[in-house]
Amino acid sequence: MTREELVAWLMSAGEPAYRADQILGWVYERGAGSFQEMTNLPVGLRERLAEEMELNAVRALRVRQAGDTTEKFLFQLSDGALIETVLIPATPGLTSQSDRHTVCVSSQVGCAYGCRFCASGLAGVRRNLSAAEIVDQVVHVQRLSGERVHNIVMMGMGEPLANYEAVLRALKILNSPWSLGIGARKMTISTVGLAPQIRRLAEEPMQIRLAISLHGATDEVRSRIMPVNRKYPLRELIGACEEYRRRRQRQITFEYILLKDVNDTEEQARALGALAARLAAKVNLIPYNPVEGLPWQRPSEAQCRQFQQWVKRYRVAVTLRMEKGTDINAACGQLRLQEERRIGAEWSLAAVVSGSTM
Ligand code: SF4
16 A cells, blocks of 8 residues: 555545554554554554554565575465565675665566576466565565665566566555655666566656566577567567666666576677677676576586676676575576475475464
8 A cells, every 4th residue: 555545545434644654654664563563543443454454465484594694585475375585685796785685576476487497487477466465575574684675676486577567566665755765776677578568667757777687698599598588589678678778877787597508608698798788788697506307507617707708898797696506696587496496395385384484
């Protein structure tokens, strides 16, 4: 709910408008988990709120601290679906604020895009998340971790631009001064490359950052690993990116997962360098973390560094993250690919079914 919607509801309930700020203060500043905690509201209003509204769109099942400093949150939705959200304390290469807290947020249950290197797409998309479920991931991460969130990356499960309205509504709410007040420039939408929605995003007044999961720098290679490229080939995708850049004056980031003998060749590096130079885009190279059951392999460190040098010749900013198995490698699909398997192994279904909560 936006503040305006809450005010309208309160007025229709015969309550003064200032109650909205009291309620929003409890939700976003004080992290209240129930209406009963809102002790400066009349008891009758608290009861009515509890009857007519839902304060928690997600429910935390478990929190896990990774070997590195990331924290992973497994959330259950009202229909039982599971999603995961990750708190990343430092994000070199991902955002400009390397010393701040970033939350990697999911936008859908499942994913419809079926990238070949990603298990997330294999089962298809189950449903879009609501704006409440997106906002609540951030609110709950902040509440449970005790850390203030500075950056949001829409890089978790799902394709955010395929759930455009809810994602934009959620980001607008999170940006509002009456909620968490996170700056639009600290928000990144990562997309598989839905050209029409990128053009639509270019029209939005909010200065949101855009990251493209590129992973292939020619149509031949990209179509081989990303079926979406057949619908929106590079020419169309890059055209949409150019429009975004022209209108928004914002630097775009290309995420590029390096797959051995697939997209790590000099020819791909040259094509990638040329595309990035054309758009003045930043490039994030992410060596693939092999996953059982999928045929793709991680290139050697020497090959990754060589690839980086080839791209650098085009005078573009290119970062290479060599850490193995860290959640910073959370470019579209990699995170869920790793995490869903880990959830299966480590967070046994029994724990979930028995409702083991925080
Ligand atoms: S890589 Fe991203 S867009 Fe592709 S299938 Fe996986 S989650 Fe979907």
